Amino acid sequence: MYNYTKLFTFLSLLILSKAGFAETIQIEFTEDDAYSIQVAHINAGDTIEWLPKNEGHNVEFFGGPDMSSMPPTSEMDEPHTVVFKASGIYLYGCTPHADMGMLGLVIVDNDFHNLNAIKKIQFSRVGRSVLQRLLKIAQTSLSLK
Template identity: 35%
Template sequence: MRKIKIIITAFCIFCSQQTFGANYQVTMNDKDSSGNRLVFEKEIINISSGDSVTWLPADKGHNIEMVASPNDLKFSSSPGEEVTITFEVPGIYYYRCTPHKSSGMLGLIIVDNDYSNIEQIKASNAPGRAKIKLNSLLKSLL
């Protein structure tokens, strides 16, 4: 009986690791605790493949639009919507808020510490202040 219990426990630990990665939360804010306007609360997140990120609308009017990613992920959420994405492919993902793309409301997700597509991210669309923000975030990675 004890042996069966150990096997079941071991199996469940295995299952949970296989099925559920970690979940990270990022809030979309009009203003963050430091007084910065139109920002994602965590601009850079390092995660592992299989992990998910949930964006929470602390304030309405913000969304998630994937701009560049290793697997050319096409994704755009509705403003004010809570959304969760699971990341399977290693690399850098650059996303932004569509209404505030020129204000530099953007973020990066790095999966498995893989920076191999950094040139793709550098070359991707970033209007106005977004270019300055994107460059400074990319610089902070190196």
Template identity: 30%
Template sequence: MKITRRSLIASASASAILSPAALRAQDSEPTVHEVEMLNRDPDTGDIMVFRPAVIKVSPGDTVRFVATDRGHNSEAFDDAVPEGVEAWKGNINEEFEITLDTEGAYGYHCTPHLSAGMVGIILVGDNVDNLDALRDVRVRGRASARWEDYIARAEEMMAETAS
């Protein structure tokens, strides 16, 4: 096949026309977000933490809980997921992934370190009507103060997104 100036221009024009659509398709592909499970946060010095503790993702994205330090897992609070969504429970010392399709707020913890305050929140999409319900989740010890702090952070994130 002979390449002519005309075929080159036609090809370039077709590429230019398709580029915005291709870019939109790339932007809408699900993303994998990593949350580390740590004994100590190297930045803050806090012990028994998920990092980041509060994240916002898009519907269809995946959250990967990385067993950076041993002895941790991720388990959703039964009463801290959107209605109709089944809570998850990862195994201790294992990386765990969850794809979140339903918009809302998801509260979770590390099973053996809940009382040490190892809790976190995932915000999915812009419709997190159940965020207030997370205030009713019963947590004790260090988790109580962190939980309230993380709910406040989640509310700030949603307010920033809305403006």
């Protein structure tokens, strides 16, 4: 019985300590029609809050590791909060400004398994150029870790 109590205590502490390490990152909509953090590297369980510091923007997810469970599109000019549970690359942007390059990436657990699917998402020439730049930044920052 004593061993079960020790095991239960250990597992409880492990679960609680894992939850205690989750982080929250805040990303603002800037006046330059961009996001204040364009490539965010986070861990599963972390939260991102998008904050409308400039009007006329939102957050829409265009791709991710599991398209059937993508976060919902935010309302215009409203804060938006997402807890990321699945590992992989998430591509998001501002619905009216994505083709003008207002895009961002969230890389969860440094997992690039869905990179090819993200590369295939269609945008205007400007949007494609920005996406290529963001993917290069994401992969470069990964190699520096």
